[in-house]
Amino acid sequence: MAFAGRRDAPEAPDFGILKRLARDQLIYLLEQLPGKKDLFIEADLMSPLDRIANVSILKQHEVDKLYKVESRPAPSSSDQFCFLVRPRIRTMRYIADIVNADKMSGRSRKYKIIFSPQKFYACEMVLEEEGVFGDVTCDEWSFYLLPLDEDIISMELPEFFRDYFLEGDHRWINSIARALQLLNSLYGPFGKVYGIGRCAKMSYELWRDLEEESEGDSQGRKPEIGNIFLMDRDTDYVTALCSQVVYEGLVDDTFRIKCGSVDFGPDVTSSDKSIKVLLNAQDKVFSQIRNEHFSSVFGFLSQKSRNLQAQYDRRRGMDIKQMKNFVSQELKGLKQEHRLLSLHIGACESIMKKKTKQDFQEMIKAEHSLLEGFDIRESTSFIEEHIDRQVSPTESLRLMCLLSLTENGLVPKDYRSLKTQYLQSYGPEHLLTFHNLKRMGLLTEQSAGETLTAVESKVSKLVTDRAAGKITDAFNSLARKSNFRAISKKLGLIPRVDGEYDLKMPRDMAYVFSGAYVPLSCKIIEQVRPPIGVPPPCVSPCAPASFQGVRWGPSPRAGAPAGPEPELLPRPPGAGAPGLAGPGGGGAAAQRQRVLSLRVQVHLPDHGHHQQRPHDGGHHRGQGVRPGRGPQTPRQ
Known part of the structure; x- marks a missing residue:
């Protein structure tokens, strides 16, 4: 299977400690x-x-x-x-x-x-x-932190996105800082801390203040977490708005993964009951297909079914002793694997039925055109048809937001037309929805003489690390027509492929979007911390600049051990406020970011990037970046 696992990947920290601490504290409070x-x-x-x-x-x-x-x-x-x-x-x-x-x-x-x-x-x-x-x-x-899998922990704060981005409410910053403090005390000290955005900056500074007050004893220990990346969600809206095409992403789209588990209904279970299934590495079937492009999943499940049948058939030639060992040691595991296999086959069939009704292939084609900047008028017509047919109010909004972000806002004529058609199809109560999306910069209208001054002032100061030169050029040369298009070209977010893109044996992170797009947040991290065996890009020093350019955080107290030196990454176009996302490194399945659940991700020390497993929305995959579920329609 593609990216089935890295032999050189270091062992993940024992996040089970977080669960045990939370349980003990809850029991103490109840008693x-x-x-x-x-x-x-x-x-x-x-x-x-x-x-x-x-x-x-x-x-x-x-x-x-x-x-x-x-x-x-x-x-x-x-x-x-x-x-x-x-x-x-x-x-x-x-x-x-x-x-x-x-x-x-x-x-x-x-x-x-x-x-x-x-x-x-x-x-x-x-x-x-x-x-x-x-x-x-x-x-x-x-x-503060819930372990969802061996390499993913989540803050599970669904209201954070709305509170900070839309309402400007900073109340959860303290929770993020305390989550960082908890991680540092258990698995630190951290190596370097990188960040993009105001929320990331505030969280870092508050965490440093808490560290100084507590005078923690993590110094001198061998660190289990090498680098921390703090990213505001609005750094990379585009990735979160693209349709997911890996298996786990489609399961999330269709059934909604909540707190690491999913409810499969009667259409999947072939019975009258729903079944709650935990989706993690303990599910042997799911762990092998979660990061696979959906086009490869049916073939794998078919082969898996034949292999299981062959294992069952072995019992026919066994003597009594062998049969006893088979029943006591293997039969239970085979039955469990067979049950899970049946559920995932049923889930695939249900996904196929739903996506076929929604003209999924046509929607993917329209998204790819928007990302690449081709046939924009044809894609706009597809969005209008999608709205008029009332296929899905959320999907229609998602496509409109993607069009707005990739084109640096909608032409006034198109904005008014799409808005009018949407309100006629789905009701005037969505006027507030459009207002909220506009406030967050997700769905905007172009204004005459629009310039990039505001964006340039936010991204002028970058890290003086490996990729500084390349990222500096990318952000300082943003075209006036489309910020996204300029940075996409400079950082190579649209892969150049001769012939067919191999989805079964992909060469880069773009496979999570059918080879059409490399997630921006993952690409930035890849530039800063390249995968093992990949030489760092050329670096040119950066000149100091304004606000977002200052190096984060106070200097350590006199006589105190030196903490991680913060670095400020560039801020992509359309930036505003927060969301805690994680690293995406190079290599395997790219993005598991989630908008509505803040995911704290880690890079392990001394080994570059961990195996990627595609979050979040989320979400959220690189050692935890989820090919993201886009921002949900703001609550009205």
Whole structure:
């Protein structure tokens, strides 16, 4: 299989430590409320909680009944209520209503609120305004990072993208900084820290402040993480907006991967029940096809089925002793693999049916034309037809945003026409959607005399590292017509291929988009930290410049050990604010970035880039970069 694994890849850190720490802290917080208790859990914390502590563990620590925060609790005889929630205003009002209702009925209980990952002052203010602050006790479950696989950890903060990009809310910066502090204390000290964007810069600076205050003892230890890359999501919107064509990406598009697992419905399971499947390296079938281009997956599954059948057939010639060994040692594993194989075959069939209905091939063709800058008028006509046929409101918006980003905004005539057709097809309530997309720079209208002054001022200072010269030229020579087109040409984001692009044995990261496009964020990291055996590009020194050009972070305290020296990478066109994404290195499957879940990725020390496995949206793959699910339509 393509990029099946690197023999020289170093062993990943043991991220299971993060899970054990989170579990122990949660148990400690629950035991602070001795005796039987009812636990109210916010909906988006249920899946992460299940990965950390399942129902049996909760029952062992005297949790009697479980409720979702959205639902009104049934009458309960419990004298203690515990709430495991995100720090949200509406949730505080929900809790206040329960407490006040008990007061009015004369019911006396103990109430404990556990905020994850941290509590905010605004939440305490709401509790005080509602008159219940003195009736509850508040605590924090510092659950910053959830291991999703052997080489992927996630912050699982779905609201971060909207909060920071659209609302300009900086409240989650502290959580990112504390996540970095946790990683550094367990697996550090880090080698170098590279970053692009204001959110990345603020997170880094706050993390350095926290390190100085805590005076951690990570210095002197052998580092398990070599380099950290912090990237604002808006650095590379284009990658997140392109259709995914590797197996894992299509599973995410079709079924939605949440917290590392997916629910396969009756159309996949061939039964009346849905099955929840954990998608990670423990699934032997999935681990072999997750990064494969979808065109190769059916052939692999067919061969896998024949191999399994051959293993089953071996039992026919066995004697009694051999049969006993087969049943005790192999049969269970073969049955499990057969079950998973059936599920993934069913998933592939379901994906094919859905994509056929959506004219997937035509949509891919239109995307490739937009990326390459050819047949723009024909692609615009395809988008109009897509809207008029009401194929998918989200897909239509995604194509419009991709057109806007690759063309540096829409021509006013096209913008008005597409907007009008969209509102007529999907309803006037989407006026707010267009407003939000415009605020974030995803769907904009060209203005007369538009210049690149703002962009140039943001990207003028670059790292004085291996790729500085090449990246400097790329960003300083942006054309006035299309920023994306200029940087794409300079960094070679559109591969030049003689003849057919080999999707089964690809030579670069472009295979995650059928050979049409190399993810920008991955390409930048490849330039800064080339793969093993690849010589670094020529470097020319960079002159200091304004705001985004300053080197990050304060100098270490006098007498303190020197920390990692930060470097500032260039900021691509259309930049605005945050998202925490990870490295994508060179080589295997490129992008697993996710917009709505901040993914912390790592490069291991002394070995260049780890095996890429395509995030995130995400997402998000290089040692963790996911061929991304694009930004979702902002909530209205």
